[in-house]
Amino acid sequence: MAKFLPGGLSARLLVLTTGFVMLAEVLIYLPSAARFRETYFEARLEAAYLATRAVLAAPDEMVTQDMADELLADVGVRAIVLKRRDRRTLMLSDDMPPDVASTFDLMERRPLDMIRDALMVLLKPGERYIRVIGAPPSHPTDEITIILPEAPLRAALRDFSWRILGLSLVISLVTAGLVYFSLQWLMVAPMRRLTASMMAFRAAPEDASRAIHPSGRPDEIGQAETELAEMQSQIRAALTQKTRLAALGIAVSKVSHDLRNILATAQIVSDRLAQSDDPDVRRLAPRLVGSLDRAIGLCADTLQYGRADEKPPTRTSFALAPLVDDVAFAAGLTGGGRVVLRYAGGDTIVDADRDQLFRILLNLLRNAVEAMPGGGEVRVDAVRHDDRVVIEVADNGPGLGAVAREHLFEPFRGGARAGGTGLGLAIAQELVRAHGGDIALVRTGPLGTTFRLDLPTGRA
Numbered sequence: 001m002a003k004f005l006p007g008g009l010s011a012r013l014l015v016l017t018t019g020f021v022m023l024a025e026v027l028i029y030l031p032s033a034a035r036f037r038e039t040y041f042e043a044r045l046e047a048a049y050l051a052t053r054a055v056l057a058a059p060d061e062m063v064t065q066d067m068a069d070e071l072l073a074d075v076g077v078r079a080i081v082l083k084r085r086d087r088r089t090l091m092l093s094d095d096m097p098p099d100v101a102s103t104f105d106l107m108e109r110r111p112l113d114m115i116r117d118a119l120m121v122l123l124k125p126g127e128r129y130i131r132v133i134g135a136p137p138s139h140p141t142d143e144i145t146i147i148l149p150e151a152p153l154r155a156a157l158r159d160f161s162w163r164i165l166g167l168s169l170v171i172s173l174v175t176a177g178l179v180y181f182s183l184q185w186l187m188v189a190p191m192r193r194l195t196a197s198m199m200a201f202r203a204a205p206e207d208a209s210r211a212i213h214p215s216g217r218p219d220e221i222g223q224a225e226t227e228l229a230e231m232q233s234q235i236r237a238a239l240t241q242k243t244r245l246a247a248l249g250i251a252v253s254k255v256s257h258d259l260r261n262i263l264a265t266a267q268i269v270s271d272r273l274a275q276s277d278d279p280d281v282r283r284l285a286p287r288l289v290g291s292l293d294r295a296i297g298l299c300a301d302t303l304q305y306g307r308a309d310e311k312p313p314t315r316t317s318f319a320l321a322p323l324v325d326d327v328a329f330a331a332g333l334t335g336g337g338r339v340v341l342r343y344a345g346g347d348t349i350v351d352a353d354r355d356q357l358f359r360i361l362l363n364l365l366r367n368a369v370e371a372m373p374g375g376g377e378v379r380v381d382a383v384r385h386d387d388r389v390v391i392e393v394a395d396n397g398p399g400l401g402a403v404a405r406e407h408l409f410e411p412f413r414g415g416a417r418a419g420g421t422g423l424g425l426a427i428a429q430e431l432v433r434a435h436g437g438d439i440a441l442v443r444t445g446p447l448g449t450t451f452r453l454d455l456p457t458g459r460a
């Protein structure tokens with residue numbers, strides 16, 4: 001059974017139902033109290049009528065005072081007047097007829113007045129006498145007037161009211177209980193199921209096992225369950241599609257980014273090819289082939305995986321110097337350009353994915369070249385420690401701008417250069433991290449910029 005919450009739907013329903021049933025009982029009580037009072041009077045009128053019959057049966061239609069007192073006490077009144085054939089006759093009366101506070105004529109009863117009078121009996125305490133005029137139920141054509149004390153009526157009416165109150169409480173509690181359990185079963189429990197499903201869905205929208213299974217009930221709740229299930233599956237599908245599209249978008253951006261760099265190499269090579277004679281062609285041809293291979297490999301990998309994640313690095317051990325040479329060439333740093341490369345890594349051997357390290361260094365060198373249109377120097381240092389190789393790429397350019405610093409390594413956001421996409425550093429970081437290493441901006445300012453790569457060896 002679901003938990004009972006003081007502010008929950010079930011608790012409110014319980015309180016409301018009890019309240020409404022009590023209200024209904026009060027509405028029923030008012031006419032019943034009026035009817036109770038009327039019946040009380042009718043019983044007295046009937047008894048009084050019988051007493052008058054006894055007197056009429058007596059010799060000379062006269063009884064002794066003792067007899068009269070006895071009859072009056074039996075009926076519970078102080079005086080009885082009989083009206084027959086338009087003639088009123090005082091039939092019985094005690095010695096000292098009391099003062100009468102009010103007169104009620106049952107012949108002219110109006111429902112609202114009866115209710116009001118019944119309430120007045122309860123609300124106005126005091127020893128007073130009333131006169132009641134009415135017909136005995138057995139002889140509706142005769143008219144009897146009685147004078148009687150109000151106190152016994154009040155006691156009887158109170159007794160009646162307490163009994164009604166007790167009964168009302170029992171009825172309202174039983175009704176409220178029944179209403180409560182029916183609503184609990186029909187509405188509150190299914191609503192909780194719906195809410196729980198919504199909350200579970202919010203926590204993990206992709207988790208299909210948390211979807212609601214419609215119970216198939218034919219009512220509005222069943223409809224809500226079906227709609228919710230439908231909505232959940234649509235949102236889940238949209239979410240999956242969106243995630244895939246986002247991944248595809250990132251993948252395509254990365255492919256085009258690196259493809260552009262790689263094809264730039266091919267372009268440089270072809271530029272040189274155009275100016276060169278046969279020996280140059282022979283020397284440059286392998287580089288052109290290598291570049292195109294990388295471009296094709298990247299596209300093929302991306303298409304094969306169909307996802308944004310980079311392929312895990314395939315580590316090999318190789319000398320850094322020739323790789324830097326290749327990268328410098330690709331970045332246009334060779335052949336007497338304005339930017340000069342100084343390699344100070346000696347014969348450091350690195351243990352990494354050669355293609356990926358190529359792309360990392362190419363992004364760093366290209367950034368340095370692009371930052372120094374007027375010329376400058378790029379220095380690549382490498383030091384091998386026991387379990388890692390630290391490579392530093394330093395230039396003496398103008399340093400990173402504020403936007404680039406603020407969104408460093410964030411894809412599409414760090415780019416502060418016209419024509420740049422802002423992906424280079426983000427890709428470099430992802431590739432370095434895939435090797436278990438990291439990339440950091442060590443220093444930047446008007447005197448230059450230094451990035452440091454920290455590459456753990458694969459065997460560490």
Ligand SMILES: Nc1ncnc2c1ncn2[C@@H]1O[C@H](COP(=O)(O)OP(=O)(O)OP(=O)(O)O)[C@@H](O)[C@H]1O
Binds near residue numbers: 421
């Ligand atoms: N060595 C550097 N000197 C000065 N600014 C740099 C240097 N390296 C990067 N930056 C700044 O950081 C920004 C981000 O570089 P990043 O390589 O991520 O993107 P990009 O070069 O703008 O575009 P992309 O490399 O995708 O073509 C650059 O736009 C540039 O402003």
Ligand SMILES: [Mg+2]
Binds near residue numbers: 366367420424
């Ligand atoms: Mg760049």
